[in-house]
Amino acid sequence: DQQVKQNSPSLSVQEGRISILNCDYTNSMFDYFLWYKKYPAEGPTFLISISSIKDKNEDGRFTVFLNKSAKHLSLHIVPSQPGDSAVYFCAAPLFNKFYFGSGTKLNVKP
Amino acid sequence: SAVISQKPSRDICQRGTSLTIQCQVDSQVTMMFWYRQQPGQSLTLIATANQGSEATYESGFVIDKFPISRPNLTFSTLTVSNMSPEDSSIYLCSATPWDRGEQYFGPGTRLTVT
Numbered sequence: 001d002q003q004v005k006q007n008s009p010s011l012s013v014q015e016g017r018i019s020i021l022n023c024d025y026t027n028s029m030f031d032y033f034l035w036y037k038k039y040p041a042e043g044p045t046f047l048i049s050i051s052s053i054k055d056k057n058e059d060g061r062f063t064v065f066l067n068k069s070a071k072h073l074s075l076h077i078v079p080s081q082p083g084d085s086a087v088y089f090c091a092a093p094l095f096n097k098f099y100f101g102s103g104t105k106l107n108v109k110p
Numbered sequence: 111s112a113v114i115s116q117k118p119s120r121d122i123c124q125r126g127t128s129l130t131i132q133c134q135v136d137s138q139v140t141m142m143f144w145y146r147q148q149p150g151q152s153l154t155l156i157a158t159a160n161q162g163s164e165a166t167y168e169s170g171f172v173i174d175k176f177p178i179s180r181p182n183l184t185f186s187t188l189t190v191s192n193m194s195p196e197d198s199s200i201y202l203c204s205a206t207p208w209d210r211g212e213q214y215f216g217p218g219t220r221l222t223v224t
Binding site for chain 2: 032034041042043044046049091100102103
């Protein structure tokens with residue numbers, strides 16, 4: 001049972017434009033969400049998080065939006081850079097276990 | 111944050127042998143986890159490594175195949191036993207520090223079984 005879903009396996013964006021990565025969840029008990037970035041041959045690195053008491057969290061070029069009623073969150077990257085090309089995972093912890101989405105591979109074209 | 115190292119970074123092993131992967135964290139952490147990532151797929155949790163007690167395995171993973179040790183708050187090992195080509199994957203160690211909600215990952219061990 002996939003409680004965290006990323007329905008877009010890939011996304012291609014031109015450098016300088018906005019990248020929007022989406023994530024849906026089914027468990028209403030989730031109250032904290034994270035985004036990870038993974039380059040090939042490396043482990044995932046923590047990027048940004050959001051608590052369910054907020055609907056937006058911003059860190060430089062990265063902003064995460066949370067819509068609790070829709071059980072949906074999104075990661076916005078603006079402006080996108082070629083170095084942002086990686087696989088992005090959303091995740092949610094519950095009872096000491098993390099639930100990961102299947103990932104979205106972002107390709108930022110120069 | 112926590113800095114996590116893994117050894118070996120990669121290995122090529124023969125069918126039927128076993129490989130032990132080591133995970134070292136630079137600070138004491140509450141939870142340590144072992145994941146597997148097969149090509150083109152998401153992260154699959156193998157087990158939670160509990161300090162001082164037996165690991166908690168996820169459905170589809172058993173202790174005989176993936177024995178795990180966690181002798182202290184900064185170190186854990188995962189053994190992949192009696193390997194077959196289907197075990198070829200990236201194995202990732204992760205940890206959650208005492209005072210943070212995030213999970214930090216090691217660089218992974220790329221295992222190829224021939």
